Amino acid sequence: MAVSGVSLMAGSPPGQVVSWGYRVLPNVSPGTVFTNIAAGFDHCLALKNDGTVVAWGNNLDGEATVPAGLSNVVAIAAGDGYSLALESNGTAICWGAGNNYFVGEVWSSVPISAIAAGQYHYLVFGGSYVDADGWANILNGCWYQLQISNVAAIAAGSYYDLALLSDGTMVGWGGTNRDSYTGDFVPTNVLVGLSNIVAIASGPNHSMALQQNGTVIAWGDNSYGQTNVPAGLSNVIAIAAGEYHELALQSDGTVVAWGDNDDGQTNVPAGLNNVVAIAAGSCYSLALTSSGSIVAWGGGAVPPALNNVTAMSAAWGHNLGLKSDGSVVLWDFYYQTNLPPGLNNVTAVAAGASHDLALNGNGTVSAWGDDTYGQIDVPTGLSNVVAIAAGDLHSLALRNDGTVFAWGAGLTNGGPFPYYGQSLVPAGLTNAVAIAAGEVHSLALCNDGTVVGWGDNSLGQTNVPAGLGGVAAIAAGSFHNLVLLSNSTVVAWGDNYLGQTNVPVGLTNVVAVATDGGYSLALINDGTVVGWGTNYYGPTNYIQTSVPAGLANVVAIAARDGRGMAITAGLQILSLEQAGGSAVLRFHGFAGHQYTVEYSPDLAPGDWFDLPGGIIAGSGWDILATDTNAMSNANSRFYRIEEIPSP
Numbered sequence: 001m002a003v004s005g006v007s008l009m010a011g012s013p014p015g016q017v018v019s020w021g022y023r024v025l026p027n028v029s030p031g032t033v034f035t036n037i038a039a040g041f042d043h044c045l046a047l048k049n050d051g052t053v054v055a056w057g058n059n060l061d062g063e064a065t066v067p068a069g070l071s072n073v074v075a076i077a078a079g080d081g082y083s084l085a086l087e088s089n090g091t092a093i094c095w096g097a098g099n100n101y102f103v104g105e106v107w108s109s110v111p112i113s114a115i116a117a118g119q120y121h122y123l124v125f126g127g128s129y130v131d132a133d134g135w136a137n138i139l140n141g142c143w144y145q146l147q148i149s150n151v152a153a154i155a156a157g158s159y160y161d162l163a164l165l166s167d168g169t170m171v172g173w174g175g176t177n178r179d180s181y182t183g184d185f186v187p188t189n190v191l192v193g194l195s196n197i198v199a200i201a202s203g204p205n206h207s208m209a210l211q212q213n214g215t216v217i218a219w220g221d222n223s224y225g226q227t228n229v230p231a232g233l234s235n236v237i238a239i240a241a242g243e244y245h246e247l248a249l250q251s252d253g254t255v256v257a258w259g260d261n262d263d264g265q266t267n268v269p270a271g272l273n274n275v276v277a278i279a280a281g282s283c284y285s286l287a288l289t290s291s292g293s294i295v296a297w298g299g300g301a302v303p304p305a306l307n308n309v310t311a312m313s314a315a316w317g318h319n320l321g322l323k324s325d326g327s328v329v330l331w332d333f334y335y336q337t338n339l340p341p342g343l344n345n346v347t348a349v350a351a352g353a354s355h356d357l358a359l360n361g362n363g364t365v366s367a368w369g370d371d372t373y374g375q376i377d378v379p380t381g382l383s384n385v386v387a388i389a390a391g392d393l394h395s396l397a398l399r400n401d402g403t404v405f406a407w408g409a410g411l412t413n414g415g416p417f418p419y420y421g422q423s424l425v426p427a428g429l430t431n432a433v434a435i436a437a438g439e440v441h442s443l444a445l446c447n448d449g450t451v452v453g454w455g456d457n458s459l460g461q462t463n464v465p466a467g468l469g470g471v472a473a474i475a476a477g478s479f480h481n482l483v484l485l486s487n488s489t490v491v492a493w494g495d496n497y498l499g500q501t502n503v504p505v506g507l508t509n510v511v512a513v514a515t516d517g518g519y520s521l522a523l524i525n526d527g528t529v530v531g532w533g534t535n536y537y538g539p540t541n542y543i544q545t546s547v548p549a550g551l552a553n554v555v556a557i558a559a560r561d562g563r564g565m566a567i568t569a570g571l572q573i574l575s576l577e578q579a580g581g582s583a584v585l586r587f588h589g590f591a592g593h594q595y596t597v598e599y600s601p602d603l604a605p606g607d608w609f610d611l612p613g614g615i616i617a618g619s620g621w622d623i624l625a626t627d628t629n630a631m632s633n634a635n636s637r638f639y640r641i642e643e644i645p646s647p
């Protein structure tokens with residue numbers, strides 16, 4: 001006979017990745033509709049259909065802290081460390097830039113009709129004057145007022161500015177191009193003879209113009225091919241300029257991108273359509289669709305429809321995901337732009353600062369990426385590996401006999417630099433069951449529940465607390481550590497400058513931990529996540545520990561490079577195996593939830609019956625349910641899982 005599983009999905013697709021923190025999508029209520037987007041250097045803005053603004057990403061200078069009461073907004077712009085909004089009454093408001101010049105700054109002496117954000121300064125246009133403010137050198141184009149008539153649009157670069165005039169021509173100014181007598185800037189024609197321009201955009205040192213016939217012209221810095229407009233590009237209705245890449249929106253709702261692709265910013269997601277607006281940041285791109293939703297790609301953005309992920313590893317500038325079919329997916333692309341060929345049947349992944357590891361199903365290790373310090377030089381003959389870990393510049397592997405192998409930086413006192421001994425495995429370590437790698441230190445969990453640490457100890461990260469035992473899992477941050485005890489509580493030690501070792505009082509029922517430089521995460525057995533420590537990036541001065549509202553059904557977590565990440569999974573049968581005359585089903589159940597397992601001989605709507613044993617309570621771990629009658633009197637047997645609704 002045959003046994004088959006029928007999964008009833010609840011909440012989200014299997015193995016879906018959710019990310020929060022640095023340059024990822026905002027945490028908003030389902031159904032939120034956006035009408036416009038803006039991309040700054042490391043932060044983003046989105047205008048909602050109710051005239052309010054949402055901000056996310058880097059908030060070091062307050063650029064993602066939207067002023068209280070900001071409403072009736074009709075336009076937004078974002079620069080390097082600051083944000084700008086235009087209200088319907090003609091008032092422009094600017095905030096950010098580390099409280100130096102911009103916080104709460106309001107332009108309302110004359111009605112403002114246009115705004116633009118450059119790298120270090122911004123423009124507002126009202127009446128017949130363009131006003132600029134910022135913090136760049138005054139000789140390079142900030143803190144000035146310029147009279148120009150018939151302005152239709154404005155754009156700002158690093159040290160220069162552009163204005164589109166109502167007759168379809170364009171003027172520009174900036175740098176040291178000033179009147180020798182008055183010292184005022186002198187607007188000059190840009191691309192003499194060019195007319196019929198309908199839109200303009202500026203990157204730091206290059207510019208774009210959209211012509212009425214739907215073609216695009218670009219000029220200026222071309223160090224990454226950003227002004228090499230693709231041949232035959234036509235039917236363009238909007239343009240956007242990033243730091244070193246460009247976007248064009250075509251009339252059919254599709255997007256074309258070119259220029260720098262170090263972070264995947266020009267890898268437009270397959271199937272992206274119905275786009276109505278675009279924005280380009282430093283190394284990422286945004287698109288607004290006709291449904292009011294935002295799609296992001298490039299630095300920090302989770303690939304669209306990334307499902308069926310069973311494990312993940314986050315690193316500085318890139319991420320790895322292991323899918324249920326044994327394949328590996330890579331995103332963020334800072335260093336690793338290609339996966340090695342033939343990578344399949346993978347059982348675990350680990351991401352270092354600029355190198356990656358994969359554990360193959362046959363117990364061998366694959367490595368790729370930067371090898372400056374020998375971090376991808378897997379020891380010859382290494383086999384029977386059951387776990388891997390990657391530090392910034394070193395690698396670890398755990399064998400099935402409890403021994404640990406290490407390679408990369410810190411292997412010998414004479415080099416390779418930097419030497420902290422992070423690759424010098426302590427002599428006699430033969431009973432390890434888990435490993436973890438910090439920035440320049442390493443940890444091993446032994447089979448007796450104790451922890452061993454080695455490598456850099458400048459902030460006490462290898463000073464394992466005296467008497468620590470009963471450890472079930474370990475996680476290493478940059479300079480601090482977390483351990484999960486068998487009683488489901490957490491212990492932390494090492495660097496605490498940003499509160500990353502201040503475990504919340506009363507935290508319990510933890511099933512997994514993850515940590516990065518200045519923050520820590522814990523997965524609770526009910527599928528929720530708790531964070532503590534710094535919030536270096538995000539809308540309340542920070543965000544990594546500001547877990548997205550409503551995040552639930554989480555089965556795994558990761559943290560690195562200013563991001564928190566989680567794998568969520570709806571209710572599903574994870575495996576179904578025959579054992580003698582029985583069928584054994586495995587599914588994940590969350591604490592506080594109750595489930596029933598049902599079987600059917602033919603999938604008919606009325607032919608579903610509960611397995612003996614009744615209601616199953618979730619615990620935050622995988623659950624095994626056994627059908628002891630699977631092989632009796634049937635040619636086929638089908639199964640499904642249902643969650644019992646809360647009363």
